[in-house]
Amino acid sequence: xxxxxxxxxxxxxxxxxxxxxxxxxxxxxxxxxxxxxxxxxxxxxxxxxxxxxxxxxxxxxxxxxxxxxxxxxxxxxxxxxxxxxxxxxxxxxxxxxxxxxxxxxxxxxxxxxxxxxxxxxxxxxxxxxxxxxxxxxxxxxxxxxxxxxxxxxxxxxxxxxxxxxxxxxxxxxxxxxxxxxxxxxxx
Amino acid sequence: xxxxxxxxxxxxxxxxxxxxxxxxxxxxxxxxxxxxxxxxxxxxxxxxxxxxxxxxxxxxxxxxxxxxxxxxxxxxxxxxxxxxxxxxxxxxxxxxxxxxxxxxxxxxxxxxxxxxxxxxxxxxxxxxxxxxxxxxxxxxxxxxxxxxxxxxxxxxxxxxxxxxxxxxxxxxxxxxxxxxxxxxxxx
DNA sequence: AGTTTCTGATACTCGGAGTATCACAATGAA
DNA sequence: TTCATTGTGATACTCCGAGTATCAGAAACT
Numbered sequence: 001x002x003x004x005x006x007x008x009x010x011x012x013x014x015x016x017x018x019x020x021x022x023x024x025x026x027x028x029x030x031x032x033x034x035x036x037x038x039x040x041x042x043x044x045x046x047x048x049x050x051x052x053x054x055x056x057x058x059x060x061x062x063x064x065x066x067x068x069x070x071x072x073x074x075x076x077x078x079x080x081x082x083x084x085x086x087x088x089x090x091x092x093x094x095x096x097x098x099x100x101x102x103x104x105x106x107x108x109x110x111x112x113x114x115x116x117x118x119x120x121x122x123x124x125x126x127x128x129x130x131x132x133x134x135x136x137x138x139x140x141x142x143x144x145x146x147x148x149x150x151x152x153x154x155x156x157x158x159x160x161x162x163x164x165x166x167x168x169x170x171x172x173x174x175x176x177x178x179x180x181x182x183x184x185x186x187x
Numbered sequence: 188x189x190x191x192x193x194x195x196x197x198x199x200x201x202x203x204x205x206x207x208x209x210x211x212x213x214x215x216x217x218x219x220x221x222x223x224x225x226x227x228x229x230x231x232x233x234x235x236x237x238x239x240x241x242x243x244x245x246x247x248x249x250x251x252x253x254x255x256x257x258x259x260x261x262x263x264x265x266x267x268x269x270x271x272x273x274x275x276x277x278x279x280x281x282x283x284x285x286x287x288x289x290x291x292x293x294x295x296x297x298x299x300x301x302x303x304x305x306x307x308x309x310x311x312x313x314x315x316x317x318x319x320x321x322x323x324x325x326x327x328x329x330x331x332x333x334x335x336x337x338x339x340x341x342x343x344x345x346x347x348x349x350x351x352x353x354x355x356x357x358x359x360x361x362x363x364x365x366x367x368x369x370x371x372x373x374x
Numbered sequence: 375a376g377t378t379t380c381t382g383a384t385a386c387t388c389g390g391a392g393t394a395t396c397a398c399a400a401t402g403a404a
Numbered sequence: 405t406t407c408a409t410t411g412t413g414a415t416a417c418t419c420c421g422a423g424t425a426t427c428a429g430a431a432a433c434t
Contacts, residue, residue, distance in 0.1 A: 005379025012381080013423040032421060043382035043427095052424065104298040110353050111295015113296070121354040143373055152359055153372050156347045158340075163346030166297050167308040172339055184371035185340050186266070186330060192410025193400040219390060230413035232394095241391065296421080 008049075015040040016047055020069075022063035028105040029058055031152035059115055062106065066123040073131045080178065086131060087174045090158055094165045107162055128154045157181060195236075196295055202227040203234055207248035208255075215246055215292040246302055249293065253310035260318045266325035267365065273318060274361045277345055282350045315341045344368060 021042035023031035033054055037044045051057035051123075074085035094100040110117040126152070138144040157177075164171055205225035210218035220241055222230045238244035261272035281287040297304040315338070322340075325331040344364075352359055 001431085003379080004433050005377075005380080006433085008380065009431095033423085034421080037382095045383080046381065048423070049380080052423085073236045104304075106298070107266060107353060108295040111291040111293070111298070114355060117291075121356060124354070145372075149359075149363065149367070150373050152347075152364065152367055154258060155359075156343055156367065157354070159303070159348070159350030160343045160346035161352045162353075166294060166349075167304045168301060169308060172336075172342075174240070176336065177339065180336070180339055180343065180371070182371045184367070184369045184374045185335050186248015186369045190410080191402055191408075193412080196400095204411060220392085221390080224413095232414080233412065235392070236411075239392085258384085318404095 001130060008138045012040075012042055012046050013050065016050060016057075017060065017064065020057050021064050024058070024061045024065055025102065028102055029062075029109050030105075033057075035117055044153065049170070055113065055115070058109075059119060062109075062116060063119050063123075066119060070127060070130070073133055075134070075137070079141070079143040080182065082138070083178055084174055086134070087157060088179055090161050091171055094161065094171055100165060103162075104166055104168075107166060124158065153181065197228075198231050199229055199269060200237065202229055203237060203244075204247065204251065207244050208251050211245070211248045211252055212289065215289055216249075216296050217292075222245075242300065242302070245296075246306060249296075249303060250306050250310075253306060255275060257317070260320055262320070262324070263308055266321065266328070266330040269321045269325070269345070271361055272364055273321070274344060276366055277348050278358050281348065281358055287352060290349075291355075294353060301317065311345065340368065 016036060019036050019042075020031075021033055023039060033047055034044065036049045036057065040047070047057070051060070071089045074082045076082050076085065092099075095104045106116075107120070110120050131154075132150060133145055135148070135150055139146050139148075160177065161168075161171060203223060206223050207218075210222055210226060221231065223235045223244065227234070234244070237246070254366075258276045261269045262271065263269050277346075279286075280290045294307065297361050318341075319337060322331055324334070326333050326335075337367050347364065348358060350356075351354055
């Protein structure tokens with residue numbers, strides 16, 4: 001079963017993928033297949049030959065875009081200041097109105113398509129485990145109990161921000177949020 | 188400027204609204220206008236005469252559905268047990284797969300339409316302020332500092348659950364989550 | 375050389391939102 | 405009563421985007 005005729009042009013592959021990511025970033029998941037084709041300077045059929053449905057290309061572009069920027073892990077010497085960096089980075093996705101709009105749309109898309117949810121979930125878990133070096137150091141310093149539920153900690157942090165972003169509530173002050181996470185709400 | 192000809196049938200109004208809510212609950216925001224009309228046993232035109240766009244009818248149905256069930260405010264005598272009730276109620280929206288699917292879709296819709304976000308935000312703020320009697324009592328008992336940011340507390344709670352629900356991560360144990368909220372993560 | 379498969383182009387089908395028009399029914403005004 | 409006005413269901417449209425089908429030509433294999 002060797003492939004015989006003309007081979008798929010890798011240039012075309014790249015242009016389509018690139019166009020999809022660009023469109024996803026510039027106007028969210030509502031781009032059309034025609035837009036992808038013309039932005040890639042490529043025939044409509046070539047897009048559909050690579051991606052049977054719009055969903056497929058959206059998933060591919062999303063996965064690419066998510067892997068694009070993975071922030072470095074801070075190491076400031078204390079849990080509190082390390083966490084402050086994390087919180088600030090998390091808030092960054094909602095800073096400008098345009099960025100907030102994209103983030104909203106992407107998380108919204110997760111509500112309509114489990115595959116999108118999976119991509120986001122995987123990407124987020126990846127980032128989180130990456131930043132667990134912070135917690136290891138904190139535990140070694142005695143700042144954190146060894147059996148703390150780190151998933152819970154991470155998800156409470158991100159969850160608050162995503163929730164507020166989604167329903168358009170102003171984001172909290174990073175230090176205040178940090179204090180709540182570390183010390184809780186009871187006296 | 189008195190209205191002259193035939194008057195709009197209030198029966199038709201009611202049937203349409205009812206059908207919209209039912210469809211929203213049974214199959215999420217993806218119902219069609221034709222479905223509304225036929226479920227209401229009403230002409231297509233009558234639907235469009237009342238709601239110019241599908242967005243309009245979706246917003247109306249959503250607002251109705253959100254106001255439908257507002258849980259009672261617990262008063263068990265201690266902050267912890269009161270909060271446990273709140274947490275359990277919050278988790279309830281994600282208990283069955285079908286319910287989780289609807290909740291996901293609704294919150295997802297908030298990412299595509301600011302008006303949906305506003306409806307959800309308003310409804311949630313409403314419920315939250317309603318349950319602030321809990322915190323008043325807790326402050327009186329000395330269980331909570333008087334200047335605690337109750338929005339932050341509430342949003343961390345709901346945020347975690349919504350976030351996990353959206354990207355399909357198993358929800359936390361209510362008691363464990365409670366402990367994190369009340370005591371924080373540092374030793 | 376001949377065959378296979380890619381390529382861009384074009385023209386379709388299909389489904390759902392929204393529009394337009396119809397004959398008819400209900401209401402108010404004259 | 406008569407007439408104008410507006411709601412009613414029915415039907416047939418337009419529009420747009422996803423997905424399909426077909427084409428002639430180009431590239432790569434035997």
